[in-house]
Amino acid sequence: MLDTxxxxxxxxxxxxxxxxxxxxxxxxxxxxDQVLSVNNxxxxxxxxxxxxMARAGQAARVTILGAGLIGCEFADDLAGAGHAVTVIDxxxxxxxxxxxxxxxxxxxxxxxxxxxxLHLGTTAAxxxxxxxxxxxxxxxxxALETDIVLSAIGLRADLSLxxxxxxxxxxxxxxxxxxxxxxxxxxxxxxxxxxRIDDHxxxxxxxxxxxxxxxxxxxxxxxxxxxxxxxxAAPVIVKTPSYPMALVPPPLEAAGTGQWxxxxxxxxxxxxxxxxxxxxRGFGVSPQEAAIRQSLLDExxxxxxxxEQQSAA
Numbered sequence: 173m174l175d176t177x178x179x180x181x182x183x184x185x186x187x188x189x190x191x192x193x194x195x196x197x198x199x200x201x202x203x204x205d206q207v208l209s210v211n212n213x214x215x216x217x218x219x220x221x222x223x224x225m226a227r228a229g230q231a232a233r234v235t236i237l238g239a240g241l242i243g244c245e246f247a248d249d250l251a252g253a254g255h256a257v258t259v260i261d262x263x264x265x266x267x268x269x270x271x272x273x274x275x276x277x278x279x280x281x282x283x284x285x286x287x288x289x290l291h292l293g294t295t296a297a298x299x300x301x302x303x304x305x306x307x308x309x310x311x312x313x314x315a316l317e318t319d320i321v322l323s324a325i326g327l328r329a330d331l332s333l334x335x336x337x338x339x340x341x342x343x344x345x346x347x348x349x350x351x352x353x354x355x356x357x358x359x360x361x362x363x364x365x366x367x368r369i370d371d372h373x374x375x376x377x378x379x380x381x382x383x384x385x386x387x388x389x390x391x392x393x394x395x396x397x398x399x400x401x402x403x404x405a406a407p408v409i410v411k412t413p414s415y416p417m418a419l420v421p422p423p424l425e426a427a428g429t430g431q432w433x434x435x436x437x438x439x440x441x442x443x444x445x446x447x448x449x450x451x452x453r454g455f456g457v458s459p460q461e462a463a464i465r466q467s468l469l470d471e472x473x474x475x476x477x478x479x480e481q482q483s484a485a
Contacts, residue, residue, distance in 0.1 A: 185357045185394055188334060188345060192327035192363035192378065197237065201298035203306050207237070209323045210246075219322065223255070226305075226319035231255045235308055235318040237296055239266035241410060243324035244279060248412040251286040258289045258316060260296055260308070270408065270421045272443035274434040275456045282415035296321075329364045329376055342366050344376040349400040351390040359390050367403060373425070381406035405472055407465050415458055418465045420472070422447070422454035440464065450475045 174181040194209035210216050226232035231254045236243045239261035251257045259266070265276035266283065280290060291310060298309040305319045329344040340346040340354035344366030351359045351367075363378045367386065377383070382403055392399040407418035422430070422445040430447035442464075445454035452475070455468045 183357075186359070187390065187394075188353070188358065188360045188364060189362045190330040190333055190364045192329050194323060195326045195328050197296070197323065197325060199296055199299055201300040201309070203299045203301045203321075206306065207299065207321045207323050211327070219320075222320050232320055233305065233318045234258070234320045234322060235260065235296075235306075235316065237261075237321065237323045238325035239263065239290065239292070240269060240324065240326060241267065241408070244283065245411050246322065246324055247283055247288045248286060248414050251283070251288050252413065257287070258291065258318065259283070260291045260294065260310065262293065262295050264293055266290065266292070267410070270419050270456075271410075271417065272432040272434060272445065272456045274432070274441055274443050275417055275419075275458055278441055278458060279410075279412065279415045279417070282412070286414050291316075327363060327378060329366070331364065334360070334364070342374070346374065350393050350398060351386055351401055352393075359394075361386055361390055367401060369403060369423075373423070375424075377403070379406070379408055405469060407460075407469070409460070416460055417456060417458040418460035418468075419456045420454045420469070421445075426453040442468070444468075444471070446476070452476075 174183055174186065194211050208219050208222065210219050223232050233256045234250050235258045236247055237260055239259050243259060244266050247257050247259050265273060266279050267276050283290065294310045294312040296308050297311045299321055300307050302317055305317055306321060307315055307317055308321060309315045331341045331345060334341050334345045339358065345353055345360035345364050346366050347353055347360050349368050351361060353360050362383050363376065366374050366376050367382065368374050385403060386401045389399040389401040405420050407420050410417040410419060426447040430445060430453065432443050432445050434441060434443045441458050443456045444452050447453045451473060452471050457464055457468060
């Protein structure tokens with residue numbers, strides 16, 4: 173039985189798709205509560221209204237906290253629309269958690285050419301009201317004025333309902349290979365779920381490809397055809413028009429144990445990650461297109477020599 177604000181609802185099988193919530197930073201200042209985030213259509217409507225109101229129809233000054241996937245996509249789009257964009261991130265390069273250094277450098281150069289100002293290697297320490305907007309004080313002592321502060325530092329799975337129901341949770345709602353939680357006939361899907369990668373690993377996967385794969389498998393299971401979620405490697409498409417990329421980051425157990433090798437092929441930067449056994453475990457490419465993505469996916473799990481032999485054949 174499901175207890176809702178509209179009363180009790182009986183169910184035979186239940187799918188939780190509670191999503192994720194923005195991570196909130198502890199920031200000082202009398203305007204810290206004015207930091208926006210965009211996690212749904214209502215949030216986006218508020219953000220669009222603030223953009224329109226910020227400077228009486230003129231281009232707004234927008235400061236983005238976080239140079240990850242969402243932060244960089246917002247920065248590129250807003251700068252392209254004529255707004256004055258600043259990005260703040262504690263890492264030395266944008267998109268450093270996903271991309272090879274060569275691609276991060278390429279993205280940084282493209283964003284700067286677009287007019288984006290990056291403050292890297294620091295964080296926002298305080299946000300205060302100013303005569304003509306907001307003042308952001310950085311941990312390194314610098315300060316800047318802005319109209320809007322947008323947080324894009326990441327999401328955390330919404331586990332409140334799952335925990336209240338007594339389901340097993342870790343970083344997400346723990347599910348088996350069929351997407352079922354620790355309670356029979358209750359499934360979890362999307363950003364709230366922690367999927368089984370193999371017998372030893374599980375992970376939250378806040379990307380479209382694994383969500384669609386899981387949704388199709390769970391739908392078949394609910395219809396009586398028990399189906400395992402087959403999570404194959406799928407590139408993360410970075411929607412930054414100034415520097416479009418496709419990325420397959422190396423798995424956590426391989427990250428830091430190998431090295432990135434970067435090449436330039438036909439004006440395209442291709443980065444391959446090889447683990448300590450010289451097996452390709454991840455890649456990144458810019459500019460990207462379907463054919464090159466598939467070619468690189470075919471190389472995963474191979475050594476450089478094996479890849480060359482396959483190509484020659």
